[in-house]
Amino acid sequence: MSLAHLLLRQARLDPGRAMVFHGSAVHASAGQWAARSAGFAQRLRAAGLAPGERIVLFMRNHPRYLELLWGAWWAGLVVVPVNAKLHPREVEWIVADAQARWAFVTHDVAPAPLAGIEHQIDIESADADALLAPASDFEAVPVTERGPDDTAWLFYTSGTTGRPKGVMITQRNLMTMGLAYFADVDAVARDDAIVYAAPMSHGVGLYAVPHLMAGARHVVPASGGVDAAELFALGAALGPLSTFAAPTIVKRLVDHAEQAGLTPDDAARSFKTIVYGGAPMYLADIQRALKLMGPRFVQIYGQGETPMVATALARYHLADAAHPRHLDRLASVGVAQTPVRMRIADAAGRELPTGEIGEVLVQGDSVMAGYWRNPEATAAAIRDGWLYTGDVGCLDGHGFLTLKDRSKDLIISGGSNIYPREVEEVLLTAPGVAEAAVVGAPDAEWGEVVVAFVVPASGAALTDEELDVHCLAQLARFKRPKRYEFVAELPKNNYGKVLKTALRERLTPPA
Numbered sequence: 001m002s003l004a005h006l007l008l009r010q011a012r013l014d015p016g017r018a019m020v021f022h023g024s025a026v027h028a029s030a031g032q033w034a035a036r037s038a039g040f041a042q043r044l045r046a047a048g049l050a051p052g053e054r055i056v057l058f059m060r061n062h063p064r065y066l067e068l069l070w071g072a073w074w075a076g077l078v079v080v081p082v083n084a085k086l087h088p089r090e091v092e093w094i095v096a097d098a099q100a101r102w103a104f105v106t107h108d109v110a111p112a113p114l115a116g117i118e119h120q121i122d123i124e125s126a127d128a129d130a131l132l133a134p135a136s137d138f139e140a141v142p143v144t145e146r147g148p149d150d151t152a153w154l155f156y157t158s159g160t161t162g163r164p165k166g167v168m169i170t171q172r173n174l175m176t177m178g179l180a181y182f183a184d185v186d187a188v189a190r191d192d193a194i195v196y197a198a199p200m201s202h203g204v205g206l207y208a209v210p211h212l213m214a215g216a217r218h219v220v221p222a223s224g225g226v227d228a229a230e231l232f233a234l235g236a237a238l239g240p241l242s243t244f245a246a247p248t249i250v251k252r253l254v255d256h257a258e259q260a261g262l263t264p265d266d267a268a269r270s271f272k273t274i275v276y277g278g279a280p281m282y283l284a285d286i287q288r289a290l291k292l293m294g295p296r297f298v299q300i301y302g303q304g305e306t307p308m309v310a311t312a313l314a315r316y317h318l319a320d321a322a323h324p325r326h327l328d329r330l331a332s333v334g335v336a337q338t339p340v341r342m343r344i345a346d347a348a349g350r351e352l353p354t355g356e357i358g359e360v361l362v363q364g365d366s367v368m369a370g371y372w373r374n375p376e377a378t379a380a381a382i383r384d385g386w387l388y389t390g391d392v393g394c395l396d397g398h399g400f401l402t403l404k405d406r407s408k409d410l411i412i413s414g415g416s417n418i419y420p421r422e423v424e425e426v427l428l429t430a431p432g433v434a435e436a437a438v439v440g441a442p443d444a445e446w447g448e449v450v451v452a453f454v455v456p457a458s459g460a461a462l463t464d465e466e467l468d469v470h471c472l473a474q475l476a477r478f479k480r481p482k483r484y485e486f487v488a489e490l491p492k493n494n495y496g497k498v499l500k501t502a503l504r505e506r507l508t509p510p511a
């Protein structure tokens with residue numbers, strides 16, 4: 001069993017079919033993709049890389065990402081996708097932990113040699129051309145077989161609490177993730193196309209798997225990133241695109257649609273499906289997105305330890321406005337995806353009744369094998385066959401999961417629990433608020449107090465008093481922010497997640 005067979009199958013079926021695009025230009029047919037990946041596999045094996053060895057990908061989005069990924073799997077190797085925005089020091093830590101000798105980079109992301117790497121290949125260099133030169137016959141290069149429990153993708157957690165951990169994602173995990181896409185997210189036709197605008201080292205890169213399973217096309221924007229105008233134009237040129245992005249990136253698309261005066265019909269010409277997840281999507285934001293871009297959204301909730309597969313909020317549920325619980329559902333993350341079971345547990349791991357708030361546990365074939373060389377962390381995360389996600393939420397009687405926050409983001413003020421997301425949801429409905437993030441600041445009297453970082457919409461002049469009145473009209477008094485910090489932007493990582501740790505660091509502890 002190997003994910004490489006997915007490519008072999010498509011290449012056999014229709015070798016001449018254009019499958020990989022760079023902008024609107026064809027980068028590779030199915031046969032070329034397979035031949036380059038097979039050639040790459042052959043050369044890396046000949047260079048002494050053994051099945052199970054790790055190779056690092058530290059680069060901006062590039063069509064060669066796909067050739068490297070499938071080439072690595074063809075050779076039985078493990079890919080370590082690294083966030084392109086990491087500091088070289090952080091990458092070197094990952095390199096050492098993963099015990100990787102080879103790294104494939106783009107010079108913009110990695111201008112200098114990485115310590116610990118023996119072979120650092122710029123993927124736009126002549127060395128890379130040679131490594132990726134097509135095998136004369138891809139059928140003649142055997143796929144290195146792997147077991148379902150062998151690691152395929154060693155994904156490093158963002159490490160907001162301590163050192164990043166290498167999550168061992170297996171062949172089976174990724175096959176399961178790919179099939180769950182069809183069961184829970186969207187049907188994929190051969191003429192569909194996925195666009196890699198968000199970083200390929202994260203969620204959207206994994207969605208290459210279901211799109212290859214379905215024989216669909218793969219598009220890397222010429223800019224290599226998120227440029228809303230470019231994406232709308234690309235979709236209009238190639239046919240409606242599907243993608244995955246964090247809510248902050250979705251917001252950029254929606255802002256563009258509004259500023260450019262586009263209608264939902266225009267949006268339909270450019271986008272088939274926009275899957276969002278990875279961070280909270282606030283009610284006000286999804287309502288605006290649906291209004292401006294029409295019913296082309298699906299939400300997923302997952303994490304590195306069960307990639308892309310925990311829950312999904314289907315297009316149907318997002319559209320079902322007549323349902324009495326419609327707004328609750330919009331604010332939820334949907335129901336457990338097909339391959340997993342889910343439960344809410346108390347601190348001792350006991351299952352809690354419907355409606356009660358506790359930690360979200362997940363079980364199923366999408367859940368990681370464990371943390372690389374870290375049995376203690378594995379034992380803490382997977383207990384009695386359940387993954388402890390660290391997320392806090394509750395299930396309703398129909399199976400919809402509403403996430404509160406990560407347990408470490410919970411604010412405890414005067415002994416009462418405050419979920420930042422609830423306060424953020426309210427702030428975002430205040431006129432003139434573009435973005436908001438709420439954290440707890442240490443306080444001598446209350447333990448913690450609520451502090452809101454608010455990004456005003458352009459041209460809006462906000463005051464503490466106005467926001468206070470707005471919050472008091474909708475929130476219990478003890479939950480309202482005690483302080484507002486007006487900022488031009490919120491700190492975010494490369495995947496579009498707001499960095500609450502960075503916000504907390506800005507708050508000075510009491511003297």
Ligand code: AMP
Pocket residue numbers: 157158276277278279280281299300301302303304305333389391403405406
């Ligand atoms: P990562 O492992 O970097 O993908 O981060 C996973 C974490 O992001 C989860 O544990 C959640 O805390 C958060 N997350 C993922 N999807 C969603 C979602 N749809 N809504 C809210 N938070 C989410």
